[in-house]
Amino acid sequence: MKIDSRKELKRILIEERKLYFGHRGRYQFLLRFLKRHPDYFSWKYVRRMRITCFYYGKRKSNPLFGLLYMLSSLRMNILGRKLGIETGENTFDEGLVIYHTQGIVINGNARVGKNCRLYGDNCIGNDGRHRECPVLGDDVRVCVGAKIIGDVHIADHVVVAAGAVVVKSCDTEYAILAGVPARVIAVADQPLAFLE
Incomplete structure:
Protein backbone atom coordinates (compact mmCIF):
# COMPACT_ATOMS: atom_id res chain seq x y z
CA MET A 1 0.00 0.00 0.00
CA GLU A 86 7.11 -9.83 11.53
CA THR A 87 5.92 -8.03 8.39
CA GLY A 88 6.79 -5.36 5.86
CA GLU A 89 5.42 -1.83 5.93
CA ASN A 90 3.77 -1.99 2.47
CA THR A 91 2.11 -5.39 2.69
CA PHE A 92 -1.41 -4.56 3.88
CA ASP A 93 -4.04 -2.32 2.38
CA GLU A 94 -6.20 -0.32 4.80
CA GLY A 95 -8.56 -1.89 7.32
CA LEU A 96 -6.17 -4.39 8.92
CA VAL A 97 -7.22 -5.87 12.27
CA ILE A 98 -4.91 -8.14 14.25
CA TYR A 99 -6.84 -9.93 16.98
CA HIS A 100 -3.94 -11.87 18.52
CA THR A 101 -0.39 -10.80 17.86
CA GLN A 102 1.77 -13.82 18.64
CA GLY A 103 3.33 -15.81 15.83
CA ILE A 104 2.42 -13.61 12.85
CA VAL A 105 4.93 -13.78 10.00
CA ILE A 106 4.07 -12.01 6.75
CA ASN A 107 6.60 -11.83 3.92
CA GLY A 108 7.22 -8.22 2.88
CA ASN A 109 6.55 -9.19 -0.76
CA ALA A 110 3.07 -10.56 -0.05
CA ARG A 111 0.13 -8.32 -0.91
CA VAL A 112 -3.02 -8.26 1.20
CA GLY A 113 -6.20 -6.39 0.26
CA LYS A 114 -8.51 -4.21 2.33
CA ASN A 115 -10.10 -5.25 5.61
CA CYS A 116 -7.94 -8.27 6.34
CA ARG A 117 -8.41 -9.98 9.69
CA LEU A 118 -5.59 -11.95 11.30
CA TYR A 119 -6.47 -14.16 14.26
CA GLY A 120 -2.95 -15.13 15.35
CA ASP A 121 -0.26 -17.73 14.63
CA ASN A 122 -0.44 -16.95 10.90
CA CYS A 123 2.14 -17.20 8.14
CA ILE A 124 1.74 -15.64 4.69
CA GLY A 125 4.90 -16.14 2.68
CA ASN A 126 6.87 -17.91 -0.01
CA ASP A 127 7.35 -21.67 -0.17
CA GLY A 128 11.11 -21.60 0.42
CA ARG A 129 11.88 -22.63 -3.15
CA HIS A 130 10.54 -19.64 -5.08
CA ARG A 131 10.39 -15.93 -4.30
CA GLU A 132 6.74 -15.47 -5.27
CA CYS A 133 4.39 -14.69 -2.38
CA PRO A 134 0.64 -14.85 -1.85
CA VAL A 135 -1.76 -12.16 -3.05
CA LEU A 136 -4.94 -11.89 -1.00
CA GLY A 137 -8.09 -10.06 -2.03
CA ASP A 138 -10.29 -7.79 0.08
CA ASP A 139 -12.12 -8.93 3.24
CA VAL A 140 -10.06 -12.09 3.76
CA ARG A 141 -10.15 -13.70 7.21
CA VAL A 142 -7.10 -15.76 8.20
CA CYS A 143 -8.13 -17.73 11.28
CA VAL A 144 -5.93 -19.04 14.10
CA GLY A 145 -3.01 -21.14 12.95
CA ALA A 146 -3.78 -20.75 9.23
CA LYS A 147 -0.92 -20.52 6.74
CA ILE A 148 -0.92 -19.29 3.13
CA ILE A 149 2.22 -20.39 1.31
CA GLY A 150 3.67 -19.83 -2.17
CA ASP A 151 2.54 -18.17 -5.38
CA VAL A 152 -1.20 -18.31 -4.61
CA HIS A 153 -4.05 -15.89 -5.16
CA ILE A 154 -7.01 -15.71 -2.80
CA ALA A 155 -10.29 -14.13 -3.95
CA ASP A 156 -12.27 -11.50 -2.04
CA HIS A 157 -14.34 -12.47 1.03
CA VAL A 158 -12.57 -15.79 1.63
CA VAL A 159 -12.25 -17.37 5.06
CA VAL A 160 -9.16 -19.49 5.71
CA ALA A 161 -10.23 -21.78 8.56
CA ALA A 162 -8.21 -22.47 11.69
CA GLY A 163 -5.18 -24.63 11.05
CA ALA A 164 -5.57 -24.66 7.26
CA VAL A 165 -2.51 -24.65 5.02
CA VAL A 166 -3.26 -23.01 1.66
CA VAL A 167 -0.86 -23.97 -1.15
CA LYS A 168 -3.22 -23.54 -4.15
CA SER A 169 -5.06 -20.47 -5.41
CA CYS A 170 -8.76 -19.94 -4.71
CA ASP A 171 -10.69 -17.79 -7.18
CA THR A 172 -14.10 -18.42 -5.56
CA GLU A 173 -15.47 -15.48 -3.58
CA TYR A 174 -17.05 -16.27 -0.20
CA ALA A 175 -15.27 -19.65 -0.09
CA ILE A 176 -14.26 -21.30 3.16
CA LEU A 177 -10.89 -23.04 2.91
CA ALA A 178 -10.01 -25.77 5.39
CA GLY A 179 -7.66 -28.70 5.78
CA VAL A 180 -4.04 -29.57 5.00
CA PRO A 181 -3.62 -28.88 2.16
CA ALA A 182 -6.60 -26.55 2.18
CA ARG A 183 -9.55 -26.99 -0.16
CA VAL A 184 -12.94 -25.31 -0.53
CA ILE A 185 -15.34 -26.94 1.91
CA ALA A 186 -18.21 -24.48 1.47
CA VAL A 187 -19.24 -21.36 -0.39
CA ALA A 188 -21.48 -18.85 1.36
CA ASP A 189 -24.10 -17.10 -0.76
CA GLN A 190 -23.63 -13.92 1.31
CA PRO A 191 -21.17 -12.49 3.83
CA LEU A 192 -20.95 -14.60 6.95
CA ALA A 193 -22.69 -12.63 9.70
CA PHE A 194 -20.50 -13.95 12.53
CA LEU A 195 -17.41 -12.53 10.83
CA GLU A 196 -18.75 -9.00 10.43
Missing part, protein backbone atom coordinates in the same frame (compact mmCIF):
# COMPACT_ATOMS: atom_id res chain seq x y z
CA LYS A 2 1.25 3.45 -0.85
CA ILE A 3 0.31 6.44 1.32
CA ASP A 4 0.91 9.62 -0.66
CA SER A 5 0.03 12.41 1.76
CA ARG A 6 -0.29 13.23 5.43
CA LYS A 7 -4.01 13.78 4.86
CA GLU A 8 -4.40 10.23 3.56
CA LEU A 9 -2.28 8.88 6.42
CA LYS A 10 -4.50 10.68 8.94
CA ARG A 11 -7.68 9.35 7.30
CA ILE A 12 -6.40 5.76 7.37
CA LEU A 13 -5.28 6.06 11.01
CA ILE A 14 -8.67 7.45 12.07
CA GLU A 15 -10.57 4.68 10.28
CA GLU A 16 -8.34 1.90 11.60
CA ARG A 17 -8.42 3.26 15.12
CA LYS A 18 -12.22 2.89 15.04
CA LEU A 19 -11.77 -0.79 14.19
CA TYR A 20 -9.85 -1.32 17.43
CA PHE A 21 -11.63 1.05 19.79
CA GLY A 22 -15.08 1.59 18.29
CA HIS A 23 -16.89 4.90 18.06
CA ARG A 24 -16.28 5.64 21.75
CA GLY A 25 -12.64 5.90 20.79
CA ARG A 26 -11.09 8.02 23.55
CA TYR A 27 -12.83 6.17 26.37
CA GLN A 28 -12.03 2.73 24.94
CA PHE A 29 -8.47 3.77 24.10
CA LEU A 30 -7.86 4.98 27.67
CA LEU A 31 -9.50 1.90 29.18
CA ARG A 32 -7.48 -0.50 27.04
CA PHE A 33 -4.29 1.45 27.62
CA LEU A 34 -4.76 1.27 31.40
CA LYS A 35 -5.58 -2.45 31.26
CA ARG A 36 -2.68 -3.09 28.84
CA HIS A 37 -5.25 -4.84 26.64
CA PRO A 38 -3.97 -6.70 23.53
CA ASP A 39 -6.05 -4.40 21.27
CA TYR A 40 -3.99 -1.44 22.45
CA PHE A 41 -0.73 -3.11 21.40
CA SER A 42 -2.17 -4.36 18.09
CA TRP A 43 -3.30 -0.83 17.28
CA LYS A 44 0.07 0.59 18.32
CA TYR A 45 1.81 -1.75 15.87
CA VAL A 46 -0.60 -1.06 12.98
CA ARG A 47 -0.28 2.69 13.57
CA ARG A 48 3.51 2.49 13.47
CA MET A 49 3.34 0.34 10.33
CA ARG A 50 1.23 2.99 8.55
CA ILE A 51 3.57 5.81 9.58
CA THR A 52 6.55 3.78 8.37
CA CYS A 53 4.74 3.14 5.08
CA PHE A 54 4.22 6.89 4.62
CA TYR A 55 7.91 7.66 5.18
CA TYR A 56 8.90 4.74 2.94
CA GLY A 57 7.04 6.30 0.02
CA LYS A 58 8.68 9.69 0.63
CA ARG A 59 12.22 8.50 1.43
CA LYS A 60 13.71 9.26 -2.00
CA SER A 61 12.27 12.77 -2.25
CA ASN A 62 14.12 14.18 0.74
CA PRO A 63 17.00 12.89 2.92
CA LEU A 64 15.02 13.85 6.02
CA PHE A 65 12.24 11.45 5.02
CA GLY A 66 14.88 8.77 4.50
CA LEU A 67 16.08 9.27 8.07
CA LEU A 68 12.51 9.33 9.42
CA TYR A 69 11.80 6.12 7.51
CA MET A 70 14.79 4.39 9.11
CA LEU A 71 13.82 5.53 12.62
CA SER A 72 10.16 4.60 12.16
CA SER A 73 11.11 1.22 10.69
CA LEU A 74 13.37 0.59 13.68
CA ARG A 75 10.53 1.39 16.10
CA MET A 76 8.11 -0.83 14.14
CA ASN A 77 10.53 -3.76 14.17
CA ILE A 78 11.36 -3.42 17.87
CA LEU A 79 7.65 -3.39 18.73
CA GLY A 80 7.05 -6.26 16.32
CA ARG A 81 9.67 -8.39 18.07
CA LYS A 82 8.01 -7.76 21.43
CA LEU A 83 4.56 -8.64 20.06
CA GLY A 84 5.59 -11.56 17.86
CA ILE A 85 4.80 -9.85 14.53
